Amino acid sequence: MAGPWNPAAALRMARTLNLDPRTEISLAPYSSIRIGGPAEVLATVRRATDLARLAACAQSEGQFPFVLGGGSNTLILDDGIPGLTVLNLCREVVFEPQPDGVLVRTDSGMPLAQLARMTIRKGLTGLEWAVSVPGTVGGAVVGNAGAHGSDTAQHLVAAEVAMPGQEPEWLSVRELDLAYRDSALKRTAANHRVPPAPVLRAQFQLRPGDPEQSRAAAKTNLEHRRRSQPVLPSLGSTFRNPPNGFAGTLIEQAGCKNLRCGAVGVDTLHANFLVNLGTPGTGRAADVLQLMASVQVRVRNETGIWLKPEIGLAGREADRYTAALLNPSA
Ligand SMILES: Cc1cc2nc3c(=O)[nH]c(=O)nc-3n(C[C@H](O)[C@H](O)[C@H](O)COP(=O)(O)OP(=O)(O)OC[C@H]3O[C@@H](n4cnc5c(N)ncnc54)[C@H](O)[C@@H]3O)c2cc1C
Structure with missing residues (x-):
C-alpha cells in the first residue's frame, strides 16, 4: 500500500464527521483468522452517506482509506494498517419491486450471508449460494465472491463507488468487469498500489422463486460447507x-x-x-x-x-x- 499516510488528518476528518475515531486499535478481532496488527486510525461507519463523506474528505487530501468489511479475505500484517481504516457497518437494505422481479439495494457493509437469508425469506431466488460465504457485500463486489457454481456477478446490477475526485457513481456490472475472484476495482487498486475505491452500495436483481426450493438449496450449501471446511x-x-x-x-x-x-x-x-x-x-x-x-x-x-x-x-x-x-x- 503506497503512502503518504497522514494519521493526524485522518483523525481530524473522522472527528469532524462525528465518527468517533480511535487510534492504535488491534484489528485481529475484525479479521476472520483473528490475526493482525493495529489500525493507526480506525473509524466505524454505519451509514453509507458517512462512508461517502469520509472517503471524499480523505481523497481530497490525497489519502486512500482502507475499507475493512468482514476481514475474511484480508491478511492484516503484524505492524498494522497505516493511516485511515474504515470499519464498514453500513447495513441498510431496500427491496424495490420491479415488473420482472425485485431490485435489492443494499449498503456495502451488509454481511452477504445475512442478505442471502433475507432474500430467501422474502421468497426471492438467486443468492442461495451466498448463505455460506462470510464477509460483506462490499468485499463480495471487489472480489466477485462465489460458491456452489455461482458468483456475485450473476445477479449484481451495479455498485455505487466513491472514486477519488468524483461524486459517488453507480457503475454497472459491466463496468465493474467482474472475473474469477477479481474486478476492475481490485485491478485498478493493485495497479496504483492503493486500497480499492470505497463501494458504498450495491444493487442485485432477483426473481421471485419457490421458497421451499430456495431453503433446501441453502441448507444443502451450508451442510456441504460444514462437511468440507x-x-x-x-x-x-x-x-x-x-x-x-x-x-x-x-x-x-x-x-x-x-x-x-x-x-x-x-x-x-x-x-x-x-x-x-x-x-x-x-x-x-x-x-x-x-x-x-x-x-x-x-x-x-x-x-x-x-x-x-x-x-x-x-x-x-x-x-x-x-x-x-x-x-x-x-
Ligand atoms: C471460512 C471462509 C470461507 C470462505 N468461502 C468463500 C467462498 O466460498 N467463496 C468466496 O468467494 N470467498 C470465500 N471466502 C473469502 C471471503 O469470504 C470473500 O472473499 C469475501 O467476499 C470477503 O469479504 P469481506 O467483507 O470479508 O472482505 P475484506 O476481507 O474485509 O476485504 C477484502 C478486500 O476488499 C476490500 N473491501 C471490502 N469492502 C469494501 C468496500 N465496501 N469498498 C471497497 N473495498 C472494500 C478491502 O479493502 C480488501 O481489499 C471465505 C472466507 C472464509 C473465512
Missing part, C-alpha cells in the same frame, strides 16, 4: 485454483497437510485453508506468510505449478510481500 479461524481459500485444477488437491498431494508455522497450520480437512490453531490474537501474520511460502515451494517442487494467493494483504509492506507471493524469484 474447518471451523477454526481462517481466511478461506488461501490460493487461487490454477487452471484445470484445485489448489487444495495440489497442496495435499505435495504433502503439506501437516505443515505448521507458529500458531498457524495447514488445515487437515481442506488443505487450501490455513487455520489459526492458537488462542485468538496469538497467531502472527508473519507465520501465515512463511507457511504460504513453504506451501508454494513444496507444490512447485512436486508439480511445477506456482500457486497464486487468493487472499489480499493489508499493511505498510503489503506490496512487497504480495510481489514475493506472486513471483517465485521476487
Whole structure:
C-alpha cells in the first residue's frame, strides 16, 4: 500500500464527521483468522452517506482509506494498517419491486450471508449460494465472491463507488468487469498500489422463486460447507485454483497437510485453508506468510505449478510481500 499516510488528518476528518475515531486499535478481532496488527486510525461507519463523506474528505487530501468489511479475505500484517481504516457497518437494505422481479439495494457493509437469508425469506431466488460465504457485500463486489457454481456477478446490477475526485457513481456490472475472484476495482487498486475505491452500495436483481426450493438449496450449501471446511479461524481459500485444477488437491498431494508455522497450520480437512490453531490474537501474520511460502515451494517442487494467493494483504509492506507471493524469484 503506497503512502503518504497522514494519521493526524485522518483523525481530524473522522472527528469532524462525528465518527468517533480511535487510534492504535488491534484489528485481529475484525479479521476472520483473528490475526493482525493495529489500525493507526480506525473509524466505524454505519451509514453509507458517512462512508461517502469520509472517503471524499480523505481523497481530497490525497489519502486512500482502507475499507475493512468482514476481514475474511484480508491478511492484516503484524505492524498494522497505516493511516485511515474504515470499519464498514453500513447495513441498510431496500427491496424495490420491479415488473420482472425485485431490485435489492443494499449498503456495502451488509454481511452477504445475512442478505442471502433475507432474500430467501422474502421468497426471492438467486443468492442461495451466498448463505455460506462470510464477509460483506462490499468485499463480495471487489472480489466477485462465489460458491456452489455461482458468483456475485450473476445477479449484481451495479455498485455505487466513491472514486477519488468524483461524486459517488453507480457503475454497472459491466463496468465493474467482474472475473474469477477479481474486478476492475481490485485491478485498478493493485495497479496504483492503493486500497480499492470505497463501494458504498450495491444493487442485485432477483426473481421471485419457490421458497421451499430456495431453503433446501441453502441448507444443502451450508451442510456441504460444514462437511468440507474447518471451523477454526481462517481466511478461506488461501490460493487461487490454477487452471484445470484445485489448489487444495495440489497442496495435499505435495504433502503439506501437516505443515505448521507458529500458531498457524495447514488445515487437515481442506488443505487450501490455513487455520489459526492458537488462542485468538496469538497467531502472527508473519507465520501465515512463511507457511504460504513453504506451501508454494513444496507444490512447485512436486508439480511445477506456482500457486497464486487468493487472499489480499493489508499493511505498510503489503506490496512487497504480495510481489514475493506472486513471483517465485521476487
Ligand atoms: C471460512 C471462509 C470461507 C470462505 N468461502 C468463500 C467462498 O466460498 N467463496 C468466496 O468467494 N470467498 C470465500 N471466502 C473469502 C471471503 O469470504 C470473500 O472473499 C469475501 O467476499 C470477503 O469479504 P469481506 O467483507 O470479508 O472482505 P475484506 O476481507 O474485509 O476485504 C477484502 C478486500 O476488499 C476490500 N473491501 C471490502 N469492502 C469494501 C468496500 N465496501 N469498498 C471497497 N473495498 C472494500 C478491502 O479493502 C480488501 O481489499 C471465505 C472466507 C472464509 C473465512
